[in-house]
Structure formats: C-alpha cells, structure tokens
Amino acid sequence: MAVLIDLVLLSMLAITALRVIFLKDLFAVVMLFGIYSLLSALIFVNLDAVDVAFTEAAVGAGISTVLMLSTLALTGRTEKENKRSSVLPLLVVIATGAALIYGTLDMPPFGAADNPIHQHVAPRYIEESPKEVGLPNLVTSVLASYRGFDTFGETVVVFSAMVGVLSLLGAARRRENSDDAAVIVAGFKGHKVLRVVAKLIIPLIILFALYVQFHGDFGPGGGFQAGVIAAAAFILYALVFSLSHAMQVVSPKFLQLLASLGVLLYASVGIYSMLKGGHFLDYNKLAADPLVGQHFGILIIELGVGIAVFAVMLSIFYAFAHQVERSTIK
Amino acid sequence: MLVLDIVSSILLMTGIFFGFSGAVGLFRFPDFFTRVHAASITDSIAVILIIAGLLLQTSFDLNTAKLMFILMFLMITSPTASHALAKSARHGGLLTLGESKQQQKQQKEQMQQQEAGQ
Structure with a gap:
C-alpha cells in the first residue's frame, strides 16, 4: 500500500515538474511550485520523516510561495521568449543525467538493511541518544x-x-x-x-x-x-x-x-x-x-x-x- | 467497536465521494465561478465527513482533540479562501457566464445597428 501511494505521489511530482518547465505563465508556475512542495511533503510523511515534511510544507509550500509571488509583482508574470537554440543545454543535461545514473549503478540496493548509511552513525544515534541526550524526538x-x-x-x-x-x-x-x-x-x-x-x-x-x-x-x-x-x-x-x-x-x-x-x-x-x-x-x-x-x-x-x-x-x-x-x- | 468501524467507513466513503465529485466539477464546469463553487462546497462537506470518520477511529485521546482543531481550522480557512478567490476574480473584472453572454449579445446588437445605419 505504501509503495502504491509512493508511486502515485512520485508520478504526480513528475507531472508537476514537467508542467513547470513548459508553462509560460509564471503565476501558474509559482502555484505549481507550491503543489510540488506539498507533494514532496506528502512523500516525506509516507517515509515517516514527519519533521522534514513539516519543514517542507511550511517553507516550500508556505513562505517561498509568498516570496515568489511578491517577486512576480516586481518583475511581471510572463516568461520572456527565449530565442537561443536549446540543443547545447539539452546535450549538457543529458550527459550530466547519464553520468548521474551511471554513478547510481554502484550504489548498494535501495532500502537494504545492511547499507552503509544504516551502519555508519545511525545505530549509535538510535541506541545511545536516549542515554546521551534523553529527548523523545530523535x-x-x-x-x-x-x-x-x-x-x-x-x-x-x-x-x-x-x-x-x-x-x-x-x-x-x-x-x-x-x-x-x-x-x-x-x-x-x-x-x-x-x-x-x-x-x-x-x-x-x-x-x-x-x-x-x-x-x-x-x-x-x-x-x-x-x-x-x-x-x-x-x-x-x-x-x-x-x-x-x-x-x-x-x-x-x-x-x-x-x-x-x-x-x-x-x-x-x-x-x-x-x-x-x-x-x-x-x-x-x-x-x-x-x-x-x-x-x-x-x-x-x-x-x-x-x-x-x-x-x-x-x-x-x-x-x-x-x-x-x-x-x-x- | 464493529459498529463504530462501519459508521466511520461509511463517513469516509461519502467524504471521498464528495471530494471526488468536487474534482470532477472543477474540470467539467464551464467557467471560473461555477468551478470555485463546485470545489469549495464539496470540499467543506468532504472535510467534515472525512474528519468525522477519522475521529471514530481514534481512541478518544489527544489525537481526537488534534483532529477537532484541524476540522475547526479547515472550516474557517477553506471557505474564506474560496471567498477571497471569487471576490478577487470579481474585483479583477471577471464576468459570470450569464453576464458575459449578455455582453456578447449587446455587442452583437450594436454591430447590427451600426451595419443597419450604414
């Protein structure tokens, strides 16, 4: 069930991101950014990272939307037409993306319990922090x-x-x-x-x-x-x-x-x-x-x-x- | 406990139905004001029903109180947001469906009169 919710949220995230790229109306783009942050907050909740979700919802969906709207009030709400060719940037992006995907091939399997990230400092935080710091919220x-x-x-x-x-x-x-x-x-x-x-x-x-x-x-x-x-x-x-x-x-x-x-x-x-x-x-x-x-x-x-x-x-x-x-x- | 579960799932289901119908209305209705109308009204009832359904799932502790606060907050803010949206659209000069039809009619009549005059 959690995987299904994750998949739905992630695909909504991707759709929002694509809309943001292709829309020329910046006002709608700002609104979509708010939706984007809200969706990522939901994904964080699904990952049980409520603190991060809280920050994302408050900062991403709340304050930054207001700040971007007040920027729009200064700059105007439509994007300028870009006349330069976009072939070179596309190539750069594709090369970088390919390099990043190549880099992930060496990564340990996603979510496995013996991954280095779960072995490094996390066990210490989980086991020792009640004795060392004593707060209920890790x-x-x-x-x-x-x-x-x-x-x-x-x-x-x-x-x-x-x-x-x-x-x-x-x-x-x-x-x-x-x-x-x-x-x-x-x-x-x-x-x-x-x-x-x-x-x-x-x-x-x-x-x-x-x-x-x-x-x-x-x-x-x-x-x-x-x-x-x-x-x-x-x-x-x-x-x-x-x-x-x-x-x-x-x-x-x-x-x-x-x-x-x-x-x-x-x-x-x-x-x-x-x-x-x-x-x-x-x-x-x-x-x-x-x-x-x-x-x-x-x-x-x-x-x-x-x-x-x-x-x-x-x-x-x-x-x-x-x-x-x-x-x-x- | 079983009765509470059944009642709560009925509430949740009807809440989801209203939320969904609001979404359909948002897409299918012809102009801005009818869309805001569809979204805001179904949203309010969906929130009430869904949170009522969730309230029955709690064991009447701190979570119940938190859900009540969320309900109160949404009951105040969500209609206000819709109101502000519709009002600022009106302020910006957006006409309702009937009004814009009337305007088009008047413009047509004027055009015809001008043509007749010529």
Whole structure:
C-alpha cells in the first residue's frame, strides 16, 4: 500500500515538474511550485520523516510561495521568449543525467538493511541518544545536539540570506506619512470577510508556532518550522491590513536586531560551554547533570533558531513588499 | 467497536465521494465561478465527513482533540479562501457566464445597428 501511494505521489511530482518547465505563465508556475512542495511533503510523511515534511510544507509550500509571488509583482508574470537554440543545454543535461545514473549503478540496493548509511552513525544515534541526550524526538537530538555545528551553519546561512536580500533590495523603512500606502490598501478595504477571519486566525497561528517551537523536543517541530509559521502570521497581517500597519507592530529595524540576536543566542551557548571547560556547543557542561545540560542547550539553541528564522523571513518579505509598494506609487 | 468501524467507513466513503465529485466539477464546469463553487462546497462537506470518520477511529485521546482543531481550522480557512478567490476574480473584472453572454449579445446588437445605419 505504501509503495502504491509512493508511486502515485512520485508520478504526480513528475507531472508537476514537467508542467513547470513548459508553462509560460509564471503565476501558474509559482502555484505549481507550491503543489510540488506539498507533494514532496506528502512523500516525506509516507517515509515517516514527519519533521522534514513539516519543514517542507511550511517553507516550500508556505513562505517561498509568498516570496515568489511578491517577486512576480516586481518583475511581471510572463516568461520572456527565449530565442537561443536549446540543443547545447539539452546535450549538457543529458550527459550530466547519464553520468548521474551511471554513478547510481554502484550504489548498494535501495532500502537494504545492511547499507552503509544504516551502519555508519545511525545505530549509535538510535541506541545511545536516549542515554546521551534523553529527548523523545530523535530527529531533534540529532539536529540540535549531535549535528549542532551543522545547524549553527544553517542558521548563519539563513542570516546571510537576509543580509544578501537587504543589500540587493534595500532595507524597508517605516514611513511617517502613510497616505500613499492607504491608496494601495484600498483594494483590500472591501474584504470584510478576510479581515474578520484574519483577526480570528492570526493569534491561533502564533500560538501554534509557539507550540511547535517548544514541543519540538517531544514531537515533530522545532525552531525552523516555528519561525516560519510565526512569520506567516505576520505576513498574513501585512497582506490583509497593509504593510505599514504590520511595520508599526514589528518594525524592520527591530527585525534586523532580532535576527542577529537569534544567531548570537545560538553562538553564545557554544561560547558558554567553552568557558565551562567543554568543546564548542558541548551541552553536557551547561549544568551539573549532563542530561539536564543537553535539555537546556537544545531548548536555547532551538529558541535562537526560531527567533533568527522568524526575523529573517519577515524582513525578506518586508523588503520585497516595500519594493512592490514603491514601484506601484511611481 | 464493529459498529463504530462501519459508521466511520461509511463517513469516509461519502467524504471521498464528495471530494471526488468536487474534482470532477472543477474540470467539467464551464467557467471560473461555477468551478470555485463546485470545489469549495464539496470540499467543506468532504472535510467534515472525512474528519468525522477519522475521529471514530481514534481512541478518544489527544489525537481526537488534534483532529477537532484541524476540522475547526479547515472550516474557517477553506471557505474564506474560496471567498477571497471569487471576490478577487470579481474585483479583477471577471464576468459570470450569464453576464458575459449578455455582453456578447449587446455587442452583437450594436454591430447590427451600426451595419443597419450604414
């Protein structure tokens, strides 16, 4: 049954990908990308990788769709006609694909129990992590404790993405005269249903984000997902009640501070454990009992990740939306 | 337990039927508004039926509460999404089937009048 579901989902994935290549209407392409992410999230669920599925659904289907739509608002919605011949790129792609398929011939059989990937570190994580880290959710203990260094790298990458976007688009600033902003909102003034429902649902989304953040030790979830979900709540607010209102709630300047604070919070846990006489990010040294230390360490670094991701996602959205507003005023 | 299983599978089946008919409507109906109508209405009833069917499969614990939350969330968001979709289509100037037919008729009449005048 699981194989059947996998096959159906994978073929839907392939069809979506082909549609994405051949469609010229970029708006539809963005929507198909959302569907693509949702399908891959379903495949991850079928593989019992709920944490990854959660991230894929929140980031791929949620935030990145919004960001791509706001990019479309800046660039226009149809693809430019490509006049160059596509023979050479096709040859390159076919050669690369053939090389990759040739490379897989040497791989061990798919899903076999004695594959190197199941023999290397996975047994140790599965057998020792209840004693060493003591969290019910293995994924979180691998992500935040065994692979804490990688996760720190990811957080820094997310942070530098924000730096990149802000240096390209220019940081959004809160305007003092919000008259011209009011013109753009006029289209949404009539959306009474949307406003009422948004008011009802935004607090619930933030509550859910907090649940995901702090329940990540016990179930699927964690800083990345929670940050994205919280950012989604504020993006919804900005979309329905106008950007300037959202900027009054959380100002762009404050978000930049918050993003740095998240990364620094993560790094400071590492430094603190060094001061305590351990290695960088050695949570065992955070408290007298190593298990308690692990708990503290994971809780704090997940909080750092959550804050950083939230601030980065929201300020990237601010930067895009601010550009859109500026270009429509002119 | 057997009765609950039977009731739950009946609920799931009818839920799937409504979901499927919504999908058929999405493809077969003539214009945008009728399609949104087909998709959104069948979607709401399908969600209610399927989650009700799943609720009977749980052993009335935390999972039941989670399913109830999901049901509540979908009951609020899915009609709102359809509403926003239809409203923004209207806002963008899309006409319903009847209206666009009427418009075509008027244009034809105008053309005929112009020809008669010439």
